[in-house]
Amino acid sequence: MKRLFVLSCLFYLLIGITSVMTGPLLPEMLPYYERGYGDGGTLLFLQFAGFLVGVLASPGWAARIGKHRLLSVALISIAVPYAVMGFLPGWLWMMLLTLLVGFGSGIIESTIGAFTIEFAEQNKAIAMTQLDVYFGVGALLMPAAISLLIAAGWWPYAFLTASAFTFVLLALWMTLPGRSSERLRSPNAAMANSASVKKRYTGGQFRLLAVFVVFFFVYMGLELGLMNFLPLILVETVQIGNSTASLGVTSFWIAMVVGRLFAGKVAERMSYVPFLLWSAIGTLVFITALTMTTHPVGVLALILGIGLAMSGLFSIALVHANILIPGMTERTTSILIASGGIGGSVLQWFIGWSMARWSAGSTLWLLMGFTLILLLSVVLSFQWKKASQGSPSLQAGNRFME
Structure with missing residues (x-):
């Protein structure tokens, strides 16, 4: 294996x-x-x-x-x-x-x-x-x-x-x-x-699925928006050159890769909900600070922080959703990844419209709003889990990675 x-x-x-x-x-x-x-x-x-x-x-x-x-x-x-x-x-x-x-x-x-x-x-x-x-x-x-x-x-x-x-x-x-x-x-x-082909979602599972659809829709819009519009935002807000601004995206992806090296182990130790909550809160704090920072070094540090905070959100949320909705792995994974793809496309257009109509500073506030939706989605998923399912137990060994 x-x-x-x-x-x-x-x-x-x-x-x-x-x-x-x-x-x-x-x-x-x-x-x-x-x-x-x-x-x-x-x-x-x-x-x-x-x-x-x-x-x-x-x-x-x-x-x-x-x-x-x-x-x-x-x-x-x-x-x-x-x-x-x-x-x-x-x-x-x-x-x-x-x-x-x-x-x-x-x-x-x-x-x-x-x-x-x-x-x-x-x-x-x-x-x-x-x-x-x-x-x-x-x-x-x-x-x-x-x-x-x-x-x-x-x-x-x-x-x-x-x-x-x-x-x-x-x-x-x-x-x-x-x-x-x-x-x-x-x-x-x-x-x-995978019983996902024949089974149907129950009412509670469907509501949970809807929450995670919103989460992935917004997350991919946030990730791709940062990746594609961050240089333009930095040029306007920090007033740096294009070549220097492009380093912001490189720094973002380096932080994402480094964070993903450790995110899984941290999430397993903390459990998934606290990890997702703190990741969303960290992302919100760093983006908020980015709206108030103009020094290039400080901006670079905040971009690294955003990358680290976001690094585990996608994969841990995908695992968390499938644990809360057992027996539907293929269908749930397909729906959530598809919703992320649609969100990445739609919200990127919306971010581009924001940049053209308002300003880079206003667009950062829009990205903060996206992060708040992520945070709210995690909270709602936890509340529905407590109300309808309880905490599922995980047994069996880690055969896939051995």
Whole structure:
């Protein structure tokens, strides 16, 4: 099972890479194809649309063909399009291939997240945060690699490099020993291990699910909003140069990766609700302080604090939701990741509208409002847990990570 977990980490490294591949390449791609910024936005939207379809389709497909075959399909949906994109086909082909990459990425994030929560029976938080570490490493390193390729005039090789890595991962996945993946190969086993296909949520579970849908919708809007608009906010509020402002995003992701190295162990010791509460409170405090700080060093320190505070929110909340709603792991994971993807898209537009209509300072207050919603969601989930379910017990060993 240890090999399975290592491959799961590599899967998350891959989707970290795919999540940031298109954006850094747009300054080169758009002039090459004689396209404008609107076409770049369309390309990003198509990747998101494919991701959403992949996330929503994965539970049903896993039940029919098994997770092992489904993940093989997902890897092919990424490896082949990137290989073709490296040769710079026509723009319509680039749009279609980008849609396929998003589709494969959505299947991977949903499926890997679901069976990690299912198999890591005791230390679920540690397993999920370790996966998120690899996602963060991919999202952190790929833009740097792309910038080097662009500087050398070899930017199409970014697609070929990602394709080569995906093909290697596919080969490792296809040769995974049967003993390590027997629970992933059979469609019937997939159906038995996840009753989410046939069971329905009870009234209390549905209310809990609604709370977590709001949580993930807002969280991804906050994370992506900080990632994409932080440089603009810093330029306006701190009055620093563009190159210096871009370091804010790098610092944010470094803090996220470092925080995820420890978040799982801390959450297991504290228990999930206190961890989520203190993480949301910490995020709120640091963002509030950011509205009142103009010194570059102080701003950098606060950005590091925000990254550390937010580092475990996604993975621990995902584990917490699945514990509160047992027996529905695949469906719950798929719904929550999909809601996060939609929230990231919708709220980013709202943040951009705020920047254009008001000011960067007002946008920071908007981000504070998002954090308050996260905090309220955690409190509500705890109250409903006490009222309807009590505290579920976790037994069995940590076989998945051994």
